[in-house]
């Protein structure tokens with residue numbers, strides 16, 4: 300339903316000179332969800348997020364945020380968006396508190412409300428001791444916290460975060476993830492659109508995942524649906540020597556594949572088909588004296604991403 304959609308991307312194309320970075324992308328971002336955009340370097344993630352946030356203009360196609368076209372109605376769209384781009388140009392001479400209060404005033408909060416909201420965000424990001432230190436003197440991680448706090452000043456309907464936790468220490472990351480989850484469920488529907496290279500971050504945050512590759516969407520689904528398309532279970536087998544591993548790969552009828560950089564480990568995605576499991580059990584039985592470890596796990600986002608990394612991925616086919 301149209302009302303469930305926060306961001307509607309239709310036929311979006313972006314070219315830089317001769318180079319097409321986004322190629323006729325159409326996409327609907329669910330209101331109230333946390334959509335994580337994944338994709339290899341240069342896939343077009345930042346370009347997509349910057350167009351959605353009104354920072355760049357499309358070459359063709361349209362993006363509508365909460366009913367506002369990001370080109371024709373950019374000011375109205377911008378007011379609904381809290382943005383933390385990949386790198387932010389914060390005034391190096393200002394302090395975190397000044398930056399936050401200024402942003403609050405720009406968003407029309409009024410001075411007193413801007414000060415109150417800034418205080419909340421300083422507390423949330425543990426910036427208290429640094430709130431009056433000039434940005435120029437802050438560490439990269441602390442600056443990143445200020446970027447993220449700036450994005451949250453106005454309690455926006457759509458929060459757009461480009462690789463948000465790069466440079467944050469593990470504790471700050473965990474605290475930030477918890478805050479994003481709280482924000483997305485609190486005070487009416489709030490949509491999050493996040494790009495990351497970090498699959499663990501995607502596991503923690505995503506209700507929906509978009510995978511971009513070479514400027515196109517190759518998958519858009521819930522994490523569970525994507526994982527179930529990789530295979531119901533992943534069987535990982537570690538053998539005693541690289542030679543026995545080669546022997547197994549040569550003889551196997553079940554389609555084991557070598558694990559990159561691990562010469563004694565092989566893995567197999569097990570679909571629902573019992574014939575594949577039977578073949579795997581035969582292979583394991585034949586190599587039993589060389590088997591050191593056998594693990595059966597559910598597929599992870601790493602498996603999804605690995606499957607999507609090659610053009611002939613099973614994920615592009617409908618599930619059996």
Ligand SMILES: Nc1ncnc2c1ncn2[C@@H]1O[C@H](COP(=O)(O)OP(=O)(O)OP(=O)(O)O)[C@@H](O)[C@H]1O
Pocket residue numbers: 315320338339340341342343344345346347496
């Ligand atoms: N202003 C620009 N002019 C020319 N080319 C650009 C410009 N901005 C980005 N590009 C190119 O567009 C492609 C996509 O870049 P983009 O930053 O959107 O990808 P990304 O998926 O976010 O990559 P990463 O994961 O490395 O951040 C890259 O090849 C990049 O070099």
